Amino acid sequence: MNTKKFLWIFSLLAIIVMMVLQLKKNKEITVHKVYHYDKSAPISIHVDTLRLQWLNNKTSFTGIFNPNHESKISADVPGKIVSVFVDEGSVVKKGQPLLQQDKSDFELQLKQVEVNIKGLEDDVRRYSVLKKADAVQGVKLEKAQLGLQAAKIQKAILQDKINKTTVRAPFSGIITMKFREKGEYAAPGMPLFQLVDISNLKFTINVSENEVILFKTGKEFPVVANVYPQDQLIGKVTTVGSESNKMSHDFPVLFAVKNTPGLKIKAGMFGNVYVKREANKQHIIIEASSIVGSNIHPQVYIIKNGKAWLHDIVISGRFKNKAIVSKGLNPGDVIVTTGFINLFDGANVTIKK
Incomplete structure (x- = not known):
């Protein structure tokens, strides 16, 4: 064999052996570095x-206050807004005007219908006299009477639309948001205001299945808002949840609470309801x-x-x-x-x- 070729093969083998030995050494070093948890070591x-x-015979449950009534108010008929009577924060009574839409088109249509009604009433009177004298067919009188009834219905519909151009508060409360201004267009389903009633509140807690037995519909408990601990309110149980939350397995319990005279408790505030247990x-x-x-x-x-x-x-x-x-x-x-x-x-x- 050629000496040069032999030396080349020998060198290649030597390099391979050295690489294998180095890899083995690296593996041993890595194994020693890896942490091996000793399960017998005390923890x-x-x-x-x-x-x-x-x-402790007195237990509290944290909950949140929500408004008794909360609604977004929209127009019943389409029309341009000509006046807005309230702002955000305004306290309003049930039936109070909040906004006025343009009603001129409806009023013109109403005048036209009233003219038609007058003409039809005259026709009915005239045909009634002529029918008694057999000077006109009865069908003409009936037609005039039906036309008069239809016109009166149309008048009532227009009058109702005119009344609805004045948007009124459906219940007493506080305007918390105003979505439209004078000059804008209002349409049915488009929110104009958000009205909230906090004179009476709903207070909601969530309790475990072992604690839900503490609450019965109609029973009263002390309720206190976290920010006003000096004001003790009375919460009357209105609803005990019949189904638990799927995730937490807790049951909702709802209380009706009358707010303070100055309406200090706001929707979204946290509070606690206190329950006495029997320490037997x-x-x-x-x-x-x-x-x-x-x-x-x-x-x-x-x-x-x-x-x-x-x-x-x-x-x-x-x-x-x-x-x-x-x-x-x-x-x-x-x-x-x-x-x-x-x-x-x-x-x-x-x-x-």
Whole structure:
């Protein structure tokens, strides 16, 4: 074999061997650098030793105030706006004029119809006299009478349209938005104003299935707006939701609330309704943050012999950041409250002091 060719083959083989050795070395370095989680290593946690507690007999539920009535007001007939009588923030009474449209075309049509009515009334009188004398066929009298009835109906329709050119407030309230100005055109379905009635309010809360039994239609509860804690209102339950929210599994409860004399409570404000519970026995109460799993299948980690074990529980109620446990836990049980990262069923744990 040619010496030069042999040296070339030997050099190529040497390069390949060196590359293989380098790749093997790199792999070993990478394997050593990769973090390998040691499942036997204890996980640091905080715990709570459970005991029976008296349940606070006063619970609050947060909700939001909404107007009793809220409506966008539009014109019933088309026409140019000739006058606007209110502005945003105006307090109006039911039936009060808000806006005037041009009614001149309708008034001209009305005058024409009134002339027709007068002529038809004359015809009816004349044909009535002639028919008695058999000087005219009865069909002409009937035709004149039908024409008179149709003209009177047309007059009533025009009069109604003229009346509707004055847009009035359908209920008492406050003008919160004005969408059109003088000189613009108004048409049916086109919003002109937004009218809100906050003299009476709707207050809505959402409660769990275990708490919905606290509320009965017609029952009254204290309601307080967050910004006016000194003003206690009375909320009367009007509706208890018959179906829960699909996501949160909460039920809506609606209250009717009469606003303060100065209408201080505004739509969109937050408030609380207060409910007294019967404190007839003690309960196991845990922090809601201790619960893992879902609302349908709640669980906690119980510490036994230095290990954390997942344990099923049954929750009978919630309030604020607490949960009332009716089944699955006993006084003296130790549960994990924080340190859930990397925690698993059967994990070794060390308790932080």
